[in-house]
Amino acid sequence: MTCNTVIHVENLTKKFGGFTVLNNVNLRVLDGEVFGVLGPNGAGKSTLIKLILGLLRPSSGFVRLFGLNMSVESERIRALRMVGYVPDYPFFPMQLNAFDILCFYGRLFGLEGVELKDRVFEILSFVGLRNRMFDKIGHYSRGMIKRLGLAQALINRPRLLIMDEPTSGLSPEITPVFRSYIKRIVGNGVTVFLSTNDVNEAEEVCSRVIVIHNGRIVGEWKSNGSISLREFYLEVIGIEDC
C-alpha cells in the first residue's frame, strides 16, 4: 500500500441476511483526490460509505483509512479524527439548535471554550446559518438541515470528507449553492469521497469516478479521458437500467 492512500478497500462484501448488497469491492483513493461513486438508487453506494466509516461491519474483506484498520475499535477512533461525513439525509434532535449541535460535535474532537465557539461561528458563516444558529432545528427547511449536515462534517477540519448524495432532495435553486460549497472545500486540498446518482454532479466535481451497479464496480472513469462521464455511464450501466 502506498503511503498516500487515504481509503483502501479490499475484497469488501456485505450481506444482509441472504441478500448481497456489496460484492467483492476493491478500491483505493489517493490523498487530495476528488473521488466519485456513481450508481443508480439501490446500487450499494450508501452501504459502501457506511462500511468505510465502520458503521456497518463487513461480511468479508477489509477497509483501511489512512492505513488504519476500521475493524479495530482503537484504530477506527484514530482514523475518524481525520474524517468528516455528510449523510444523505442528516438528522438532528429537533429541539436543539445549530449552535448546540455543532458544539457537541466540536467537543467530540476535543475543541473547548473560545476555540470551540470560534470554530462553530466560522463553520456556520461558511454554510450561511450564522444568523439562524439559535433557532430550533425543527424550524429549519430541508436545505438548511443539509447545510447543517455539511457544517458538522467540517467542524474538525477533516483530511477526508465523505459525502453521501449531498445534493439529493434539494430544490433546483439550492443545488448550485450547495455544489459551490463542495467546490470550495475541494479547493482547500481535502480528499473527497462523493457518492451520487447525478452524472452532471460527478462530472463537474470529481477527477475519478467508479460506477457501481448491483453491488459491483462495473467501471472506472477519469476526467482526463476522451469520453464524457454520461457516455461512459450509459455504456457500462445500459440505457434500460439508467
Next chain:
Amino acid sequence: MRIVKAVFLYEFFRLLKSFRFYFLLFFSLFGSLVGIHMYSRMGSFDGAYVLKNVYFGFPIIIVALSIDVFSFEFESRHAQLIFSKPISRLAFILGKIFALIILFIFNLASSSFLIIFYAYLVVHVSQDLLSLFLSFVDVLWASLIPLSVTMLINAFLLSTLGTFILYLILWYVLGFLSVFIIRPSNPLYYYLPNVSYQQIIWGKNSTTILMPILYLFLTVLLSKYRIKWMDVH
C-alpha cells in the same frame, strides 16, 4: 472523559429542551402535592414519608426519562452521525447515564423542596431535614434499578415503544408474579428488581443495598457489547 462530558452535555440539553422533561416534572410535583394533601389530612405530616411514597408509587417517573435513551439515536438515524465521529461506545453510554441521573436528581430535588415549603409555609410543621435528606438518598439510590432496567431493555430493543411495553410487562406483571413464586427465604428473591427497589426505599433489608450497583454495572457492560456489535444504519 472528554467524550463522556460531550455526550453528557448533549443528552442533558436534549432532555432539558424536550416537552417530556417538563411533563415529568409537573407529574412528580403534582404527585407530591397529592401526597402532601393526603398525609396532612391524616393529622401527622412527615415529608420523608411523603417523598418515599410518591416515588415508590410512580417508578414510571424515572422510567419515562430513560425510555428512549439509546433508541432515540437509532430510530432517528442520528446514530449515523454520532458514530461517524471518534467516539467509543462506552463513553457514549456513560455520558447518557450521567445525564439521566443528574436530571432525575433535579426532578427529585424539586419534589423535596416542594414538600419542605409546604411543611413550613402551609401546615406550619417543622421537618426533620436530615430524615428528608436520607429519604432523598434512598429514593435516588433505589431509582438506579428501574433506570438500569429500562436502559438495558432499550439497548437491546432499540425501540422506544417496545421498551415501554416490555418494561411494563417485566416490572408490573412478571415482577409481581415472581414474588409469589420466589419466596423471601430464597436468596434470589432480593435480586428481583422490583423487590430490591421496594426494600431500598423502605430500608427493610440491608442485603439489597448493593443491588443498584449490580444492575448499573450489568447495564453498562451488556449495553456496551450490544451497541458495539451492531450495524448502524
